[in-house]
Amino acid sequence: MVSIVSVAKVAGVSNKTVSRVINGEPYVTEETRERVEKAIRDLGYVPNMAARLIRSSRSNTFGIITDYVSTTPYSVDIVRGVQDWANANGKTILMANTGGASEREAEIWKMFQSHRIDGVLYVTMFHRIVDPVTGDVSIPTVMINCRPQTNELLPSIEPDDYQGAQDLTRYLLSRGHRKIGYIRLNPILLGAQLRLEAFRKTAGDFGLAESDLSIRLGMEGPVGAEKNYVFAVATEMLQQRDRPTAIMSGNDEMTIQIYIAAMALGLRIPEDVSIVGFDDFRTVSLALKPELTTAALPYYDLGLEGAELLNSVVAGSKARPSSRVVPCKLVERTSVCSL
Amino acid sequence: MVSIVSVAKVAGVSNKTVSRVINGEPYVTEETRERVEKAIRDLGYVPNMAARLIRSSRSNTFGIITDYVSTTPYSVDIVRGVQDWANANGKTILMANTGGASEREAEIWKMFQSHRIDGVLYVTMFHRIVDPVTGDVSIPTVMINCRPQTNELLPSIEPDDYQGAQDLTRYLLSRGHRKIGYIRLNPILLGAQLRLEAFRKTAGDFGLAESDLSIRLGMEGPVGAEKNYVFAVATEMLQQRDRPTAIMSGNDEMTIQIYIAAMALGLRIPEDVSIVGFDDFRTVSLALKPELTTAALPYYDLGLEGAELLNSVVAGSKARPSSRVVPCKLVERTSVCSL
DNA sequence: GAGACGCATGACAACGTCGACATATTTTTA
DNA sequence: TAAAAATATGTCGACGTTGTCATGCGTCTC
Numbered sequence: 004m005v006s007i008v009s010v011a012k013v014a015g016v017s018n019k020t021v022s023r024v025i026n027g028e029p030y031v032t033e034e035t036r037e038r039v040e041k042a043i044r045d046l047g048y049v050p051n052m053a054a055r056l057i058r059s060s061r062s063n064t065f066g067i068i069t070d071y072v073s074t075t076p077y078s079v080d081i082v083r084g085v086q087d088w089a090n091a092n093g094k095t096i097l098m099a100n101t102g103g104a105s106e107r108e109a110e111i112w113k114m115f116q117s118h119r120i121d122g123v124l125y126v127t128m129f130h131r132i133v134d135p136v137t138g139d140v141s142i143p144t145v146m147i148n149c150r151p152q153t154n155e156l157l158p159s160i161e162p163d164d165y166q167g168a169q170d171l172t173r174y175l176l177s178r179g180h181r182k183i184g185y186i187r188l189n190p191i192l193l194g195a196q197l198r199l200e201a202f203r204k205t206a207g208d209f210g211l212a213e214s215d216l217s218i219r220l221g222m223e224g225p226v227g228a229e230k231n232y233v234f235a236v237a238t239e240m241l242q243q244r245d246r247p248t249a250i251m252s253g254n255d256e257m258t259i260q261i262y263i264a265a266m267a268l269g270l271r272i273p274e275d276v277s278i279v280g281f282d283d284f285r286t287v288s289l290a291l292k293p294e295l296t297t298a299a300l301p302y303y304d305l306g307l308e309g310a311e312l313l314n315s316v317v318a319g320s321k322a323r324p325s326s327r328v329v330p331c332k333l334v335e336r337t338s339v340c341s342l
Numbered sequence: 343m344v345s346i347v348s349v350a351k352v353a354g355v356s357n358k359t360v361s362r363v364i365n366g367e368p369y370v371t372e373e374t375r376e377r378v379e380k381a382i383r384d385l386g387y388v389p390n391m392a393a394r395l396i397r398s399s400r401s402n403t404f405g406i407i408t409d410y411v412s413t414t415p416y417s418v419d420i421v422r423g424v425q426d427w428a429n430a431n432g433k434t435i436l437m438a439n440t441g442g443a444s445e446r447e448a449e450i451w452k453m454f455q456s457h458r459i460d461g462v463l464y465v466t467m468f469h470r471i472v473d474p475v476t477g478d479v480s481i482p483t484v485m486i487n488c489r490p491q492t493n494e495l496l497p498s499i500e501p502d503d504y505q506g507a508q509d510l511t512r513y514l515l516s517r518g519h520r521k522i523g524y525i526r527l528n529p530i531l532l533g534a535q536l537r538l539e540a541f542r543k544t545a546g547d548f549g550l551a552e553s554d555l556s557i558r559l560g561m562e563g564p565v566g567a568e569k570n571y572v573f574a575v576a577t578e579m580l581q582q583r584d585r586p587t588a589i590m591s592g593n594d595e596m597t598i599q600i601y602i603a604a605m606a607l608g609l610r611i612p613e614d615v616s617i618v619g620f621d622d623f624r625t626v627s628l629a630l631k632p633e634l635t636t637a638a639l640p641y642y643d644l645g646l647e648g649a650e651l652l653n654s655v656v657a658g659s660k661a662r663p664s665s666r667v668v669p670c671k672l673v674e675r676t677s678v679c680s681l
Numbered sequence: 682g683a684g685a686c687g688c689a690t691g692a693c694a695a696c697g698t699c700g701a702c703a704t705a706t707t708t709t710t711a
Numbered sequence: 712t713a714a715a716a717a718t719a720t721g722t723c724g725a726c727g728t729t730g731t732c733a734t735g736c737g738t739c740t741c
Contacts, residue, residue: 004399004458006727017691022729030689047478049455053392053401054727057696060343062392079418086439090446095453098437100425107429114434116388119343139386234631259598259629266605267631286625290598292573292606345697356721361699369719393697396726686739694731702722709716 005046014042025050052095056119064095065313066115066142068135070103071128071226078128081147084306085124092314094121103226109138116140122317124309125149129226130162130194143316147309148302150193156325158316160309164194167298167331168201171251171279174296174333176209179342180249180277183211184240186221186261188253189229195253198281202251217247221257233257237264241276248277248342255280255287255297262291273340283334293337301329344385353381364389391434395458403434404652405454405481407474409442410467410565417467420486423645424463431653433460442565448477455479461656463648464488468565469501469533482655486648487641489532495664497655499648503533506637506670507540510590510618513635513672515548518681519588519616522550523579525560525600527592528568534592537620541590556586560596572596576603580615587616587681594619594626594636601630612679622673632676640668 007025011018016035023031024039031039042048056062067085082098089096097118099111112135115123123142125135127149134152135144146159175183185202188195199218206216217240221233237260240246252258258280265276272278272293280288283299308329346364350357355374362370363378370378381387395401406424421437428435436457438450451474454462462481464474466488473491474483485498514522524541527534538557545555556579560572572591576599579585591597597619604615611617611632619627622638647668 004727007729008727018727019692019729020690023690026729030687032689035689049452049479051396051458051727052456053395053458054696055729056392057390057396057698057727058729060696083439086437087441090438095457096437098425098435099429100422102426113388117391118434119390119392140388231628233629256625256629259626260631263601263605263631266602269608284625286595286623287598289570290572290595292599292602343697346699347697357697358699358722359720362720365699369717371719374719390697393726394699396696396728397698397700399726682741684740687737689734689736691734692732694729696728696730698726700723700725702724704721705719707716707718710714711712 004051005048006051007048010039010042010046010048013046014039060119062095062119062121063093064097064118064120065089065310066097066099066111066118066120066123067126068108068111068115068123069098069100069126069128070133071100078126078148078300078302078305080302081126081306081309084303084308085126085147085310086306088307088310092310094310094314105136108136112137112140112142115142122313124306124313125157126306126309129192130164130197131191132193143313145309145313145316147305150326158312159326160305160312161326161328162194162300162302162305163328163330164197165201167281167300167333168198168251169205170331170333171281171296171298172202172205173209174335175249175251175277175279175339176206176211178249178277178339180247181211181342182215182217182245182247182249184217184219184247184250186219186233186236186240186250186252186257188257189222189224189226190220191223191226194281198253217243221253231260233260234264237261238268241265241268241270246276249339250276250278252278252280255282255284255295258291258295259287273338277339279339288334288336291338296336296338297334298331299334300331304329343390344387345390346387349378349381349385349387352385353378399458401434401458401460402432403436403457403459404428404649405436405438405450405457405459405462406465407447407450407454407462408437408439408465408467409472410439417465417487417639417641417644419641420465420645420648423642423647424465424486424649425645427646427649431649433649433653444475447475448479451476451479451481454481461652463645463652464496465645465648468531469503469536470530471532482652484648484652484655486644489665497651498665499644499651500665500667501533501639501641501644502667502669503536504540506620506639506672507537507590508544509670509672510620510635510637511541511544512548513674514588514590514616514618514678515545515550517588517616517678519586520550521554521556521584521586521588523556523558523586523589525558525572525575525579525589525591525596527596528561528563528565529559530562530565533620537592556582560592570599572599573603576600577607580604580607580609585615588678589615589617591617591619594621594623594634597630597634597636598626612677616678618678627673627675630677635675635677636673637670638673639670643668 280297288295619636627634
């Protein structure tokens with residue numbers, strides 16, 4: 004493998020001078036710089052990060068530790084956000100995935116440490132409360148899409164589920180809907196509670212009675228092996244004499260079943276029932292006809308800002324706000340009509 | 343940072359002995375071994391990979407380079423497969439994502455080289471023909487879900503789209519369907535051609551005439567900005583007097599629109615139209631009611647086997663078959679009826 | 682014209698680990 | 712019981728890089 008020494012030999016300078024050129028340090032004549040650069044090109048020299056790390060003990064690498072990538076397609080965008088940030092800022096990304104196993108998690112932290120990672124992004128695929136199992140390894144960490152339970156507060160970045168659901172509820176209210184159904188997400192998800200709470204509160208504040216709200220559970224059970232009641236629940240809800248004029252759904256995925264339930268009953272969307280989702284999972288929200296009005300979860304931004312935040316934590320700026328929340332954006336399409 | 347030297351000092355042995363313990367080498371008394379292990383635990387020592395690499399020039403790291411992770415939720419499972427393999431075999435994974443930009447791609451190869459990566463997994467999110475832009479960097483490489491165009495044959499692993507579509511077609515034929523509609527994937531995808539070809543050939547061999555097949559284009563245009571005709575095309579197809587009794591869809595995602603089109607016309611699935619998808623993208627295939635019969639793309643296995651193959655390439659076993667194909671599995675659910 | 686200064690370069694050590702080789706101790710063998 | 716072999720441990724240097732310090736040379740200042 005071609006090293007700094009071979010470059011130095013070819014360029015007829017000391018290896019330190021080559022190092023200077025590589026790192027753009029001052030005090031190198033234009034002429035030597037060119038000679039060195041030519042030698043680098045000719046030999047196809049590429050600096051060895053490992054050697055660099057060993058000297059400087061800064062790896063310029065962040066680790067991402069995720070729970071269930073890809074069992075769920077949702078929040079992969081977080082990872083993309085992180086990668087784009089890393090790319091733009093010359094950092095490298097080491098990725099590992101627990102699959103939900105906590106033994107595995109401790110191993111990963113150890114592995115990260117053995118690579119002398121500068122910081123860790125702890126990413127969950129569902130918005131939830133978790134405690135990282137670090138196995139007595141301590142590396143600067145930022146939590147994305149989740150929040151630590153214990154008080155050893157790690158900084159975190161989360162989506163604003165509450166505000167998203169609030170916006171959607173207000174949107175429905177502003178279109179004149181007064182009887183609204185709500186099909187709940189799996190309650191083990193933090194978003195489920197926040198969204199429901201926002202719905203209840205907003206509708207209540209507006210003046211709707213509990214009886215105007217038809218709230219039903221759509222899913223429950225452990226992640227990856229949920230029981231799914233959505234279709235049945237939606238069918239039931241829409242068969243009521245006094246059926247809601249709009250249904251709000253825990254997420255976009257669930258709206259597929261709501262659409263189908265409605266259509267099977269001969270109801271038109273949105274003329275007979277309006278439907279809104281949550282997430283803006285475009286594979287679904289754009290495939291449904293009429294296209295789905297929903298609240299976009301800011302996954303990509305979560306990743307981007309999480310990396311940024313981690314970077315500042317690593318750089319030593321402390322006294323950071325412990326938790327930051329990123330708003331959801333209402334995406335208006337055509338699944339809601341005005342009454 | 344605690345190093346092998348500090349451990350040696352605490353345990354009262356030479357650093358070489360510590361090294362021996364860490365690497366499980368023979369010729370260490372049980373007693374010293376225990377003393378060293380205790381010191382390691384007490385100090386929380388973790389070996390420094392960078393230093394190891396610098397000595398042995400084996401990084402034990404694979405790089406994954408992907409095009410569009412997460413613009414599309416499909417093939418993230420490939421990545422999971424790779425990660426699981428890496429995990430089981432003590433390898434580390436460095437991930438980078440081009441976003442489709444080839445300048446970026448060359449940078450990534452350079453970055454990989456600077457980390458002295460052992461091998462690269464070149465992963466595309468759609469089955470297609472590509473030429474890696476390595477920028478004169480050469481590292482052992484395996485292509486997953488794609489195949490190189492030029493003759494500088496890199497080993498590759500691909501899904502068997504042809505066989506998958508063949509199985510689905512046979513399945514429909516065996517249920518008595520004799521007029522079958524087909525809504526095509528975006529033709530820029532390799533899978534689109536293979537699947538269509540298999541459909542045509544299988545139906546033809548069975549004895550169906552071209553006129554029994556109603557083949558229409560569902561999508562076209564550049565990835566990420568496709569034009570989507572599926573809903574319109576499906577509606578049209580189902581309004582024909584002589585409409586097909588079954589529709590085969592380019593992928594599962596498209597079937598959402600087909601379901602909705604059918605239901606909007608008052609047709610029942612599967613009594614009035616049978617529908618099959620492709621991919622087994624479970625967010626869709628399980629959410630649809632009736633649940634979708636489809637062919638599962640072996641993404642996870644692609645990743646697993648790709649990593650395995652790369653490993654053997656790196657280890658120097660050459661003369662490998664240049665391209666391996668992994669079969670798709672037919673997943674029977676309830677969206678098809680027998681006539 | 683002598684010291685001070687700025688620039689350009691080089692020599693060398695050190696980072697953490699492990700391979701090659703050396704040495705010390707014990708066990709086996711003839 | 713001496714020589715040979717096996718076991719246990721240590722010394723030292725090298726991997727590729729960069730930080731520290733030293734050196735050489737030209738220019739400026741008083």
